[in-house]
Amino acid sequence: MIRLFPLVLVALLAGCATTPTPIAQRAEPVAPPLALVAMAPSSSAVWPSNAPALHAESAILIDARTGETLFQKNADMRRQVASTQKLLTALIVSRHGNFDSMVTIQPEDTRVEPTKLGVRAGERYSRRNLLEAIMVKSTNDACAALARDHSGSESAFAATMNNLAWSLGARDSHFVNSNGLPAPQYSTARDIARIAYLAYREPVLRIFMRQPVAYFRHNSGRTTTLKATNKLLARSPAFNGMKTGYTIAAGRCLVSSGQFHGRDVILVQLGSKTKYIFDDAARMMAWSPSVRM
Numbered sequence: 547m548i549r550l551f552p553l554v555l556v557a558l559l560a561g562c563a564t565t566p567t568p569i570a571q572r573a574e575p576v577a578p579p580l581a582l583v584a585m586a587p588s589s590s591a592v593w594p595s596n597a598p599a600l601h602a603e604s605a606i607l608i609d610a611r612t613g614e615t616l617f618q619k620n621a622d623m624r625r626q627v628a629s630t631q632k633l634l635t636a637l638i639v640s641r642h643g644n645f646d647s648m649v650t651i652q653p654e655d656t657r658v659e660p661t662k663l664g665v666r667a668g669e670r671y672s673r674r675n676l677l678e679a680i681m682v683k684s685t686n687d688a689c690a691a692l693a694r695d696h697s698g699s700e701s702a703f704a705a706t707m708n709n710l711a712w713s714l715g716a717r718d719s720h721f722v723n724s725n726g727l728p729a730p731q732y733s734t735a736r737d738i739a740r741i742a743y744l745a746y747r748e749p750v751l752r753i754f755m756r757q758p759v760a761y762f763r764h765n766s767g768r769t770t771t772l773k774a775t776n777k778l779l780a781r782s783p784a785f786n787g788m789k790t791g792y793t794i795a796a797g798r799c800l801v802s803s804g805q806f807h808g809r810d811v812i813l814v815q816l817g818s819k820t821k822y823i824f825d826d827a828a829r830m831m832a833w834s835p836s837v838r839m
Contacts, residue, residue: 591619591620592618592619592620593617593618593619594617597617597830597833598826598829598830598833600619600815600818600826600830601818601819601822601823601826602619602815602816602817602818602822602823602826603619603620603623603625603797603816603817603818604619604620604621604623604625604734604735604815604816604817605617605618605619605620605621605735605813605814605815605816605830606618606619606621606735606736606739606813606814607811607812607813607814607830607831607834608739608743608811608812609809609810609811609834610743610746610803610810610811610812611809611810613743616811616834616837617830617834617837618735618736619735620735621734621735621736621739622718622734622735622736623734623735624718624732624733624734625732625733625734625796625816625817626726626728626731626732626733626793626795626796627726627732627733627738627791627796627799627816628726628791628792628793628795628796628797628799629684629725629726629789629790629791629792629799630726630738630789630790630791630799630800630801630814630816631707631721631724631725631726631731631733631738631741631791632680632681632684632689632724632725632726632789632791633738633741633742633745633788633789633801634707634710634711634721634741634745635680635689635692635693635703635707635724635725636677636680636681636745636748636751637710637741637744637745637748637751638696638703638706638707638710639673639677639692639696640677640745640748640750640751641748642673642696644673645672645673645674645677645750646672646673646674647672647673648670648671648672648673649670649671649672649673649676649691649692649695650668650669650670651665651666651667651668651669651670651671651687651691652667652691652694653667654690654694654700655667655687655690655691655694656687658686658687658689658690658725658727659686659727660686661683661684661685661686662685662686662687663679663683663685663687663688663762663770664687664764664770665687665688665691665764666765669764669765670765671688671691671765673692673695674750675762675763676688676691676692677692677750677751677754678754678757678760678762679760679762679772680692681751681754681755681757681789682754682755682757682759682760682772682773682774682775683760683772683773683774683775684775684789684790684791685772686725686727689724689725690724690725692724693723693724700723700724703724704721704722704723704724707721707724708720708721711733711737711741714740714741714744715740716733716736716737716738716740716741717737718732718733718734718736718737719732719733719734719737720732720733721733726791726793726796727793728793728794728795728796735814735815735816736814738801738814738816739801739812739814742788742789742801742803742812742814743812745788746787746788746803746810746812751787752786752787755776755786755787755788755789755803756779756786756787757774757779758773758774758779758780759771759772759773759774760772760774775790776788776789776790776800776802777824778802778804778824778827778828781824781828784804784805784806784831785802785803785804785828785831786803786804786805787801787802787803788801788802788803788812789801792820796816796817797816797817797818797819798815798817798818798819798820798822798823799815799816799817799818799823800813800814800815800818800823800824800827801813801814801815802815802827802831804831806831806832806834806835807835808835809834809835811831811834813827813830813831815827
């Protein structure tokens with residue numbers, strides 16, 4: 547018997563600084579008021595046995611509408627997750643709203659590496675434009691600016707991340723920064739799936755994470771072309787998001803979403819390699835319709 551446990555109660559989302567929009571008003575697919583995630587039998591590190599093989603050290607595949615677990619591999623192993631934790635950053639920012647509000651770049655925002663927009667201290671950009679840059683190209687300076695704008699400092703924003711993660715049931719996670727750069731922090735494939743499950747329902751994030759390209763206009767008038775780090779988007783319209791990540795400590799990471807034969811799915815892969823991760827994702831998500839619906 548597959549056990550069910552609560553993922554999130556709408557009332558708990560008040561820990562994200564603002565009152566969330568009622569689920570019924572959000573973009574499809576609509577989540578049930580009490581979202582549930584199925585937990586596969588913990589006696590087996592890999593389940594089910596007939597699923598395609600993945601090179602990732604830990605992974606989980608869930609039904610994006612119901613939260614049911616369709617596949618898992620070491621899904622509760624704590625590890626660094628690189629920029630996939632930007633899904634939590636983006637979820638917090640999107641729930642804060644006021645996307646046209648302007649953010650003034652501070653010197654500390656510009657000091658992060660390696661993927662950057664190249665914004666400069668004193669420049670002003672909308673939350674919307676900075677959030678788009680994060681979701682399409684994973685730019686760390688935009689991430690730092692939004693975190694500081696939201697909470698006043700990177701450390702204060704990390705506390706917000708941990709509070710929201712706890713309320714979502716992601717209790718095998720601890721975050722130190724908004725961007726996923728190496729630090730004494732960790733999460734699990736299952737916890738990232740919990741976060742992705744909610745991010746999947748945010749209309750603005752859904753728009754940004756499926757874009758193959760974005761154009762960022764700097765205050766100087768210069769335009770930077772941002773090509774999506776998620777290479778699945780160029781393969782087929784069936785793939786519609788979500789977030790990539792890489793550090794030496796975390797390995798190649800990918801949270802991907804798609805729709806196959808009427809089923810919406812989210813796949814989390816942590817600790818893989820570049821030469822495998824996108825092919826593995828395509829194969830696993832294509833397999834998902836074979837799981838009993």
